[in-house]
Amino acid sequence: MSPLGILRRHRVAALLGAALIISPIVVSFAQSTNGTTTISAVATTQTPAPGVSAPSGSFAPAVATAKPAVVTVTTVMKGQPQTMSGATPFDGNSPFDDYFRQFFGDQGMPMPKTPPQQQAPRTEALGSGFIVSADGTIVTNNHVVDGASSIKVTLDDGTELPAKLVGRDAKHDLAVLKVKASKPLPTVKWGDSDKLMTGDQVLAIGNPFGIGTTVTAGIVSARGRDLHSGPFDDFIQIDAPINHGNSGGPLVDVKGNVIGINTAIYSPNGGSVGVGFAIPSDQAQKVVAKLMKDGSIQYGYLGVEIQPVTPDVAGAMGLEHPGGALVSQVNDGSPAARAGVETGDVITGFAGQDVKDPKDLSRAVADVAPGARESLDVWRKGKAMTISVEVGRNSDDVKTGSTGEPGAPSAGQGSRAPALGLGLMDITPDIRQQMNLADNERGAVVARVSPDTAAAAAGIQPGDIIVAVNQVPVKSAKQVTQAIAQAGKSGRKSVLLLVERDGSQIYVAVPFANG
DSSP: OOOOOOOOOOOEEEEEBBOOOOOOOOOOOOOOEOSSSOOOOEEEEEOOTOOOOTTOOSSSHHHHHHHHGGEEEEEEOOOEEEEESSSOOOOOOOOEEETOSSSSOOOOOOOOOOOEEEOOOOOOEHHHHHHHHEHHHHHOOHHTTTTEEEEEEEEEEOEEEEEEEEEEEEEEEEEEEEOSSSSOOOOBBBBGGOOOTOOOEEEEEOOGGSSOOOEEEEEEEEEEEEEHHHHHHOOEEEEEEEOOOOOOEEEEOSSSEEEEEEEEEEEESSSSSEEEEEEHHHHHHHHHHHHHHHHSOOEEOEEEEEEEHHHHHHHHHHHOOSEEEEEEEEEESSSHHHTTTTTTOEEEEEETTOOOHHHHHHHHHSSSSSTTTEEEEEEETTOOOOOOOOOOOTTOOOOOOOOOOOOOOOOOOEEETTTEEEEEEEOOOHHHTTOOOOOOOOOOEEEEEEETSHHHHHHHOOHHHHHHEEEEOOOOOOOOOOOHHHHHHOOHHHEEEEEEEEEEEEEEEETTTTT
């Protein structure tokens, strides 16, 4: 997995920052809330950044089109029992905690100290949203309303209305609200985010820091950003200034059409530094339609752990070109296991669509209704085949394993893998007990990784268990050494190791050139 992951956590206290945290599995946003006196909402419009100008010389027409439909979303959060004397905005699990932040947070002093198990006072949180239907249907971020006991929407004209949560989806970080008004409400139209190009001008509209509806201008800095917050990451990166409180507000084009939902920022100092991220409208519009209809979304599930096919991996597997999703593990009893998918398969297509990388597969499977039967194109040991699989239902209740590093063994029969820089050991009864391994565990334990070697550069760690070499299972350190030596003689530039770490498996291609 990439080192950049985002973890969505529940709001824990008033005035605390929200960090997008590294995690190998899920994404969670911590929420901070606005517990101070709110400044009166006076609409302001910021001057476009230097060098950015609308085709007509002014963004006023686009603002006039979109701004009346932009709303402020204020939520009252449920008080949570506190078991600590205070709380901090970051949990210290990631070196990026001080850099990635949500649009809430870091706006004031830490929450007051509370005795153990004392109920914390209710607090308010602030975000933005926009109206997509004249009957009062509003789109915002899920993290804006997650954990709210009540929701209030303030329209552009200052009217305050209670809002009902229609539905939300944490995986896409989207939510749909509904308000009742005495008259049809102004709306904003969806635009086509697929037509966006790097360099296109965009406007971000929202209520930063609670000062009132604010417009900022910039350009599309990049497309398809993956923050590793979930299977649907395809963010638009922008340089238009966005800050705490902009969450859920629209990103619009120069015609005033919504082409994204502002969701996250990269911030070493808690404020905007010109690196923001928005959910593309083409993705959001489909999710919103499902939430409006059903209130929730059911996602498809295969039950495999997958990784990219890098050039090194492709070379080790004899593939001409990298691409597809390499299956590093098949979960027992999963739809993939029942269909006959095997560890080491490279999935190149799903439901008639090409799979270029793991994200392609994750998105395609998630979009399929549970129970549907689809085709799975697989490359297995030099042969292409098609497998029929009945897609299951994805459940958020499945828990992941520990993220701690496995301990290195202290004794056993050793061997050295040639040209890679690995010291290997058999799985002896003592090591099996020390590492808490299953009785049927087979392979070789990595006891040592020499620095500045191919294995170290590839990420092999002491305590890893090598269970297969070039997709052939191994039972001992000697077998691993022999298999690696044989792979070197075959003329391949790298060897493919199947490594088990903390109960999960991953393929690692280690080139011989650095040995």
